Amino acid sequence: MSKFHPLTIAHVRNETRDTIAVTFAVPAELRDSFQYQQGQHLTLRARIGDEDVRRSYSICSAVQDGALRVAIKRTQGGLFSCWANDTLQAGHTLEVMPPMGHFNVPLNAANHKHYLAFAAGSGITPILSIIKTTLAAEPRSSFTLFYGNRASSSVIFKEELADLKDIYLDRLKITYVMSREQQDIELFNGRITKDKAAQFLQHWVRVEDIDTAFICGPEDMMLGVSEALQEAGMPKTAIKAELFAASIPKHTHQPRAATAASAAHQQTEVTVIMDGNATSFSMEQDKESLLDAGLRAGLDMRYSCKGGVCSTCRCKVIEGKVDMDVNYALEDYEIARGYVLSCQSFPTTAKVVIDFDQAE
Numbered sequence: 001m002s003k004f005h006p007l008t009i010a011h012v013r014n015e016t017r018d019t020i021a022v023t024f025a026v027p028a029e030l031r032d033s034f035q036y037q038q039g040q041h042l043t044l045r046a047r048i049g050d051e052d053v054r055r056s057y058s059i060c061s062a063v064q065d066g067a068l069r070v071a072i073k074r075t076q077g078g079l080f081s082c083w084a085n086d087t088l089q090a091g092h093t094l095e096v097m098p099p100m101g102h103f104n105v106p107l108n109a110a111n112h113k114h115y116l117a118f119a120a121g122s123g124i125t126p127i128l129s130i131i132k133t134t135l136a137a138e139p140r141s142s143f144t145l146f147y148g149n150r151a152s153s154s155v156i157f158k159e160e161l162a163d164l165k166d167i168y169l170d171r172l173k174i175t176y177v178m179s180r181e182q183q184d185i186e187l188f189n190g191r192i193t194k195d196k197a198a199q200f201l202q203h204w205v206r207v208e209d210i211d212t213a214f215i216c217g218p219e220d221m222m223l224g225v226s227e228a229l230q231e232a233g234m235p236k237t238a239i240k241a242e243l244f245a246a247s248i249p250k251h252t253h254q255p256r257a258a259t260a261a262s263a264a265h266q267q268t269e270v271t272v273i274m275d276g277n278a279t280s281f282s283m284e285q286d287k288e289s290l291l292d293a294g295l296r297a298g299l300d301m302r303y304s305c306k307g308g309v310c311s312t313c314r315c316k317v318i319e320g321k322v323d324m325d326v327n328y329a330l331e332d333y334e335i336a337r338g339y340v341l342s343c344q345s346f347p348t349t350a351k352v353v354i355d356f357d358q359a360e
């Protein structure tokens with residue numbers, strides 16, 4: 001599960017001037033490992049110059065497509081995305097970790113649901129996978145998408161979305177919002193903000209009719225839309241959000257104030273359960289995260305962003321307690337079940353056991 005596998009690139013397509021869609025060839029012996037659910041992402045790894053670089057990219061293909069595809073948008077000054085857009089070609093090999101993530105809901109052919117999605121820029125990537133998979137798997141369900149871009153020329157998957165609209169005439173509604181291209185209806189101009197989302201909910205969709213809302217894009221858009229949905233009456237549990245942080249918000253761990261009780265437990269004995277094996281090491285509390293301490297102890301613990309965004313380092317605390325600094329990835333129900341991000345977790349008890357094998 002936590003291992004990278006070398007996958008050959010079968011095809012690279014220029015989606016827009018600054019986005020490529022990369023399709024991987026999955027050999028028969030790895031098919032089970034690379035089975036995915038709509039909305040999941042891959043961690044890609046490459047050596048760029050002297051650096052071992054890992055980044056997350058959402059799968060854009062539908063589960064029924066029989067293809068494993070991601071879309072990589074060039075981020076100005078970005079290390080991996082610029083390298084990928086400039087370099088990757090069919091026949092190249094990339095290190096790829098099996099699919100992860102929980103940006104989806106279970107599907108059932110008997111469902112008669114109405115789903116809503118807000119996407120901005122490359123945030124369309126998992127949303128496309130979710131829409132395609134859902135409309136194919138649930139013949140009576142429908143989708144409404146609000147999709148924000150600068151202009152038509154930068155719309156990723158424009159043709160694929162148009163084709164989907166042709167196939168699902170009555171079940172898919174798409175509204176484009178453009179920040180640098182004037183459209184006739186004023187509401188469709190600008191960026192997707194809380195205010196704009198609130199207006200859409202007032203005039204275009206009834207929150208009462210929506211079963212689940214998906215949001216994917218930058219943090220300000222994600223928070224704004226989520227607030228608008230909740231203020232319109234949608235329960236937080238019906239909102240699924242995925243943050244696409246091109247630049248991870250910088251955070252420095254603040255050590256806890258020392259207390260007599262904590263002074264007695266400055267060291268923690270950590271046991272890591274991973275791929276069926278249990279390995280232990282000792283670490284100093286409050287000094288480094290569980291992930292950093294584990295990597296330093298020689299464990300091949302999985303990670304990508306190290307910033308609390310991608311959830312690649314997600315694991316379950318089986319014994320003991322940890323403090324988590326920042327969390328942009330886990331939902332409340334996951335935290336309630338004991339899941340943490342190891343890159344953001346600092347032990348607070350003398351013994352901690354974490355399990356990477358409980359995917360749930």
Ligand SMILES: Cc1cc2nc3c(=O)[nH]c(=O)nc-3n(C[C@H](O)[C@H](O)[C@H](O)COP(=O)(O)OP(=O)(O)OC[C@H]3O[C@@H](n4cnc5c(N)ncnc54)[C@H](O)[C@@H]3O)c2cc1C
Pocket residue numbers: 041055056057058059070071072073074075076077078079080081082122125126242243244245246247248305309310
């Ligand atoms: C779950 C998840 C799914 C994702 N899915 C997708 C997807 O489907 N498609 C997609 O395109 N992206 C996706 N992303 C974002 C992606 O993982 C990368 O973050 C993105 O491609 C940028 O990576 P990079 O290496 O090019 O940029 P980085 O090198 O990480 O740089 C990011 C930003 O920081 C700035 N920066 C870098 N170094 C410095 C410095 N020293 N000082 C100041 N600024 C600096 C850069 O200019 C840039 O603006 C996803 C992210 C997550 C967490």
Ligand code: FES
Pocket residue numbers: 302303304305306307308309310311312313314329341342343344
């Ligand atoms: S490595 Fe990305 S959340 Fe921890």
